[in-house]
Amino acid sequence: MARLPEGTLMQRAATGLAHAVAGLLGGVYGRRVVLLVGPGDNGGDALYAGAQLARRGAAVEAWLLAAQAHPAGGDALRAAGGRLVDASDGPPRTSTSPSASPSPSASPSTPDVVVDGIVGIGGRPGLRANAVAALAALQGVPVVAVDVPSGVDVDTGEVDGPHVVADLTVTFGTHKVAHLVDPAAHAAGALHLVDIGLDIGLDTGPDGDLADRPADVTALQPADVAALLPRPAPDAHKYSRGVVGVRAGSATYPGAARLSVAGASCGLVGMVRYVGDASVRAAVQADHPEVVGDGRVQAWVVGSGSDEGARAALEEALADNVPVLVDADALALPDLADLVHGRPGPRRAVLTPHAGELARMLGVDRARVEARPLAHARRAAREYDAVVLLKGHHTLVCRPDGRTAVTTTGTPWLATAGAGDVLGGVIGALLAAGLDPFDAAAVGSWLHGAAATLAAGRGPIRAGDVAAGLPALIGRVMGESMA
Structure with a gap:
């Protein structure tokens, strides 16, 4: 220059x-x-x-x-x-x-x-x-x-x-x-x-590839999301596109299952399986008749609304040796770090706490997490050896090495019950489609926020509105990248 x-x-x-x-x-x-x-x-x-x-x-x-x-x-x-x-x-x-x-x-x-x-x-x-x-x-x-x-x-x-x-x-x-x-x-x-004409270059490795800069904080843009979204091959079938399993909800909290499945059914995978209480399964299949029962999957979504069944659900999911998204009740397990630690990168767990849940996971006050969210999310990613997604106004996604993605999409109307269940389903679908856990969490969070913004317009939304808007949003992002 x-x-x-x-x-x-x-x-x-x-x-x-x-x-x-x-x-x-x-x-x-x-x-x-x-x-x-x-x-x-x-x-x-x-x-x-x-x-x-x-x-x-x-x-x-x-x-x-x-x-x-x-x-x-x-x-x-x-x-x-x-x-x-x-x-x-x-x-x-x-x-x-x-x-x-x-x-x-x-x-x-x-x-x-x-x-x-x-x-x-x-x-x-x-x-x-x-x-x-x-x-x-x-x-x-x-x-x-x-x-x-x-x-x-x-x-x-x-x-x-x-x-x-x-x-x-x-x-x-x-x-x-x-x-x-x-x-x-x-x-x-x-x-x-x-734009004042600064030459803001990216560090590159010896072969010209982008060098890994663990302390970086980045914010995905639409073109980044479009490049990472899975697209079916010309000869694709439902199994080759990926199968995501959902172990969420209970007789007490059936809505958690219905919303998690709604997020997973956004069109990014070929099949969604639901494993849970028979009465809940009936409600899920009434909403989504294409959802099937237990079987082989490429990723699991576990924890939301699962009550005392959280441990069994998580242990069974981890035993499949596929990526697992862990939310809500499963985050409260006292030995969660031991359960998820040491999994190789492609099968690394994705933990999705809000500030209160992260505070409990780290043994600190919620106020400390809210005052220093980046530091605490990075600490949790290191200690749990997992991708940690800290929900908030600007959601943070952190790898154990400190690399962080910030979600800048969304609307205050997204602060509504069940929104996190939809988010878990979306990320689970991306995991099953083959995305790296960090990329799946970052892209899923971006899509979740953008879908909420489109659904809200100028007024309030429900969690189901976000899930319903995801397929059209995904098509729009893909279409704009090809224009």
Whole structure:
């Protein structure tokens, strides 16, 4: 890649940031914009963007939180008619340059938007007192963060101390972990990605293949999902496409079986088998007459709604030496780690806890899991020697070596009873179709969230609506990849 002139990337970032702010405001002329400016390049991005907004008729004021703000950015803002305000000791005092002596400020009205350029991806978690005071003075005003909300941990998504809660985060080149992993992802608000021409290459091995980077956090895109989805060969038959077995539900919880089978019956395999209570089996087959009984399978789904039968169901499934998805009641078995540990990669178990279940599996409080979901999901994957899917706002899928996929599809309406049963069925089908356990969990979670979004539209959904929408969604993803 040819070397760019100095400052080119910052100017591109500033232009993208200015456009995003203008879009949020619905127009620029006559609007009041406050920039919170720290000492780094994020502050420079904010100042240059502020200069562009000022030239378009906005009243722009930069609150300088550090003695050494970006000098060229400050000059650009001042030349465009913006104001520089010394806020190093608190909000705010005006100045004529980033290092000038302060004088009393006259800030006549509430701003229309605040741009957070306090710290960037190199900053430490938390905020200094003057930044906290500035944010408090601007409480209630929409916030646009530059790259990441200041104060969050960029590398883990953790939040420890004061931080910015943004309505919109404008980031450059590629998403960061903090955009994808809660609780920082929640603080980022909506995301707007700007291409500034960064050469974001992937590490490759000696043969040109992608090198394994265990600490990576990735988010599947539609093209990734389409490439991984199983497609039947021209001479396929129902057995060659894969057979998934479901051991879920009970007389007490028959719905768990019906929804797990509904997820598994999304069309990704040639056959679904159900093994369980006779009365439950009758209900399952009333919903899905194509479902058959016990027999050979390529993957099992075990645990949801199985009550005291969870241990027997899991032990029988593991004895088949095929991949097994473990959910709900089976996750509570005290010796689960011993049962699933040591299985080779293609037959590695997939565990699908929510935060409370993961806390029990690790012997910690739920609050600790919710504060550090990535760290705890990775720990569980190591300790259980399994793929761990931690359900949540942004679901995490972790391998024992730390590699992680984040699900960015979904809707808050997906927080409904039975949705996890459908998810287990979908992943089980992908396992039976031959996907690696990690890929099956990541793709299944993506499909589950996308189907929920399509089913919801603007209103509530039931778990069955998600299952019903899966075949059409899968066809759509496959079709778009071939267009």
